[in-house]
Amino acid sequence: MKDSVLSRKEKIIREALNLFSEQGYADTSTKAIAQNAGVSEALIFKHFGNKDALLVHLIKAGYRKVLTHHKGMMTYVDSKDFLRKMINLPSKLVADEPIFWKLQERLSHHPFSKQQHEQFMKPVQAIIVRAFKELGYKNPDLETELLLIVIDTLWKKEANGELDHAMELAILLEQKYDLI
Amino acid sequence: MKDSVLSRKEKIIREALNLFSEQGYADTSTKAIAQNAGVSEALIFKHFGNKDALLVHLIKAGYRKVLTHHKGMMTYVDSKDFLRKMINLPSKLVADEPIFWKLQERLSHHPFSKQQHEQFMKPVQAIIVRAFKELGYKNPDLETELLLIVIDTLWKKEANGELDHAMELAILLEQKYDLI
Amino acid sequence: MKDSVLSRKEKIIREALNLFSEQGYADTSTKAIAQNAGVSEALIFKHFGNKDALLVHLIKAGYRKVLTHHKGMMTYVDSKDFLRKMINLPSKLVADEPIFWKLQERLSHHPFSKQQHEQFMKPVQAIIVRAFKELGYKNPDLETELLLIVIDTLWKKEANGELDHAMELAILLEQKYDLI
Amino acid sequence: MKDSVLSRKEKIIREALNLFSEQGYADTSTKAIAQNAGVSEALIFKHFGNKDALLVHLIKAGYRKVLTHHKGMMTYVDSKDFLRKMINLPSKLVADEPIFWKLQERLSHHPFSKQQHEQFMKPVQAIIVRAFKELGYKNPDLETELLLIVIDTLWKKEANGELDHAMELAILLEQKYDLI
DNA sequence: TATGAATGAGGTTTCATTCAT
DNA sequence: CATGAATGAAACCTCATTCAT
Incomplete structure (x- = not known):
């Protein structure tokens, strides 16, 4: 247009x-x-x-945009607030840059794509663990792994247009984690 | 050898x-x-x-083997038993045919692969809904969607060797769903 | 044809x-x-x-043919005979495989071409030195260097069709070295 | 610098x-x-x-410089002196403009390069013939062809850094032609 | 004078596929 | 059943060159 x-x-x-x-x-x-x-x-x-450098450019640029846009999103106010943010992150991310996340999903096997995503997610992990700890969960590490699995699939499905009830799912999750 | x-x-x-x-x-x-x-x-x-037909053969053969092997796995004894089975399905499947499931994960965008997987998972969905209903869950459809999301990522990560605590995660899930 | x-x-x-x-x-x-x-x-x-391997094949095959064809040419009977052979070598070589030697001349800067030619010429050098020694030349090494320079240009020009009086030149050289 | x-x-x-x-x-x-x-x-x-014109410029400029620099070099004093000059020409030329002569050697198949070199060498040839005539050589034309062959290789090898004993070779040649 | 942006033509190489044997 | 020889199409990429500024 x-x-x-x-x-x-x-x-x-x-x-x-x-x-x-x-x-x-x-x-x-x-x-x-x-x-x-x-x-x-x-x-x-x-x-x-070359072709690969074009892809790398796309990925780098995408994460750059995501990071500047969602800086505030990662700030830790309190444990419940943070978990709530995490649960709702996928929808927000995909809403902001739908094609980028679709790319990221499709190319999840490309070494650079993989690496960048891990780098993007690593800081988050530690904070989730902390949140679960503060909330008195028995096995915070395992709880974190499970939540990250859910989050991971949420943005992938959402980016692919395969998630019909994103909001309801988020609410359900918030209830399960007693965040509401 | x-x-x-x-x-x-x-x-x-x-x-x-x-x-x-x-x-x-x-x-x-x-x-x-x-x-x-x-x-x-x-x-x-x-x-x-041709090359595509070879892939199709691989996928068909894979699902055939899986189905014959795990026929009993799908039988419904009672709701809790079935959910337990579902939670442990990923580990079982991948343990049985690791390379096939790795293929299935890598090729998740190939139309035939996708179609076959959906066909394979469809019957399960209805039964999970039923189980959640029987257990008195408020929103069985949504609960099913969430559980399927978790299951979906479990086998994908496991097939890729990216899941370190598969068993612990299964137990955690069983606890969360009060199956234990 | x-x-x-x-x-x-x-x-x-x-x-x-x-x-x-x-x-x-x-x-x-x-x-x-x-x-x-x-x-x-x-x-x-x-x-x-690939293209380079094709060239390498050409060069290798060329030297293989040359070596089998001119094995006898290199045998040492006596000093004068050997020098005579050397002086007449260019014409003989080029007459036998004109296109190969034209290639060798055109591609003299290609590393493999260069290397193969040096390898082909190295054994000859020592024998020429010996011949000049036997004939009592004062500085056999330098004489050899000079003769090799002449020989080198002879086959290059001949391969390029730029040598009109090859035979006369050979005779002149034989006279100069008192071989006739 | x-x-x-x-x-x-x-x-x-x-x-x-x-x-x-x-x-x-x-x-x-x-x-x-x-x-x-x-x-x-x-x-x-x-x-x-265009690219070719750049090369042509390089070659023209090179010969222009060479000619102005070595004008005196070509003057005929007497036959022996001239032959001596010719034998020592390669070293002198290459010492003066080493890269240009390296270019000239590498590009000896480029039509313009070839043409210019022939044009540069043609006047010399006639004078060498005259010198050999004056010195009573039986076949001055053939002698000239041979000397030119040697000279040709001398500057090419020298330009390529492949000539270790340039001076000694020149002296040897002077002796052979009885110029010393 | 000098450049950055742009391109058409062509380069080498790889690919899935066919066919005669 | 199995292969070696062969290919058309297309892939990624490089090149010399043009043009507006």
């Missing part, structure tokens, strides 16, 4: 994101990206060097 | 399974499969027609 | 030799080779792996 | 000379030249039109 105000580089980024997230990395040719972006194939390589 | 007693076709199947599950479908060439199987590339096409 | 009796692989070899020797390695595309050989481009890679 | 006092055009010339002479013409991209020169790729085309 606002095609004309996007630079060619931005068009490439947009179409690469779209195609990678829909068809996967291997099944998206640089030619297809170029055509969808209305740009010469060579320009992709001028801007990003 | 028992290379010599495997037919050429079986060798192809074995190596295709290995490679697809490790590197994905698109990143595994028929040449690589043939080489690993010690077989001519052409033989793959004699036996399976 | 005898196109029909040449295998496709041999046709590739023949045309690669022709084109590389005429236009150089970098300026000869694999497509051009394939077209001249009446063969698909992919076949080049099936047979040789 | 004196980077700052070189104009951009001169930097291009310098780096093109370096790269062409080291890697050859086809294997040197205009991008590489621009990067080494710290200059935009487009500037090469502003200054020289």
Whole structure:
């Protein structure tokens, strides 16, 4: 729609994101990206060097945006508040950058994608453990692992449009953890 | 080790399974499969027609084996017993056919893989709903959705060797659902 | 002419030799080779792996042929005889495998080409030194270096069709070294 | 070191000379030249039109410099003196413009390079013939051809750093032609 | 003068697949 | 049943070059 105000580089980024997230990395040719972006194939390589570097750029840029946007989201007020935030994080993240998270889900086996996601999630883990501890849970580490599993699937399904009752599920979880 | 007693076709199947599950479908060439199987590339096409049909064969065969092996697993004795079975299903499945489930996880976006998995899981869903109903849960559908989410991630992580405390997690879940 | 009796692989070899020797390695595309050989481009890679390996094959095969053909040429009867042989070697070599030596000249900067040629020439050097010693030359090493320089240019020019009086030059050299 | 006092055009010339002479013409991209020169790729085309014209410029400029520098070198005093000059020409030339002669050697198949070199050498040939005639050689033309062959290899090897005993060889040649 | 942005043409290589034997 | 020889199509990428600024 606002095609004309996007630079060619931005068009490439947009179409690469779209195609990678829909068809996967291997099944998206640089030619297809170029055509969808209305740009010469060579320009992709001028801007990003090679196909993999384009993907890496997408992922880096995505996490950068996510981090600046959700900085406040990670702040710890009290244990219950934090767990509530965690439970609702998937919906918020995906609502903000739906295509990026779809990409992240589809490419979860790409080494860089994997690494970045782990790096993004690592700090969270420790805080969840702390929260469960404060709330007197018997096995905070295991509780954390379980919650992270749920969260992990929540954003993946949501990004894929496979989650019909995201909000209800969040509420159910909040009840189960007695956060409400 | 028992290379010599495997037919050429079986060798192809074995190596295709290995490679697809490790590197994905698109990143595994028929040449690589043939080489690993010690077989001519052409033989793959004699036996399976084309690359996609080989994958379809793998998936069908996998689910066939799973179904015959775990028929009893699905039988409904009582609600608590069934939920317990469901919670422990991932570990059992993956223990039985680790590579198949790794494949299934890696190829979760392949249309046939997806379809087969849904078909495999559909019958279960209804029974879980029933179990939750019998146990007096307020929102059995939502509870089912949540449990299925957990189960889904359990087998995926387990198949990928990313689950360290599978058993403890199962026990934790059983406690949470008051099954123990 | 005898196109029909040449295998496709041999046709590739023949045309690669022709084109590389005429236009150089970098300026000869694999497509051009394939077209001249009446063969698909992919076949080049099936047979040789990559373009450089094709060149290496050409060079190796060339020296193999040269060595088997000129084994006797290198035998030492007496000093004068050997020097005479050396002086006439260029003409003989080029007469036998003109295109190969043209290739060798054009590609003298390619590392493998260079290496193979040095390896081919090294044994000769020592024997020439010995011959000059036996003939009482004051500085056999330097005399050898000079003779090798002449020989080196002789085959290069001859391979390039730039030597009009090869035989006369050989005779002149034989006179200068008092071999006649 | 004196980077700052070189104009951009001169930097291009310098780096093109370096790269062409080291890697050859086809294997040197205009991008590489621009990067080494710290200059935009487009500037090469502003200054020289196209890649080939840049090479032609290099060659022309090289011979121009060589000619102005070695004008006296070609003057004929007497036959022996001239032959002595010819024998020592390679060392002198290469000492003066080592990279240019390396370029000339590497690009000996480029039509313009070839043509210029022939044009540069042609006048010399006639004078060498005259010198050999004056010295009473039986076959002055053939003697000239041989001497030119030696000279040709001398500067090529010297330019390539493959000549260890240039001076000794020159002396040896002077002795052989009785010039000392 | 100098550049950054852009591209068409072409390069090498890989791929899934076919076919004669 | 099994293969070796062969290929068309397409992949990623590089190149010399142009043009607006």
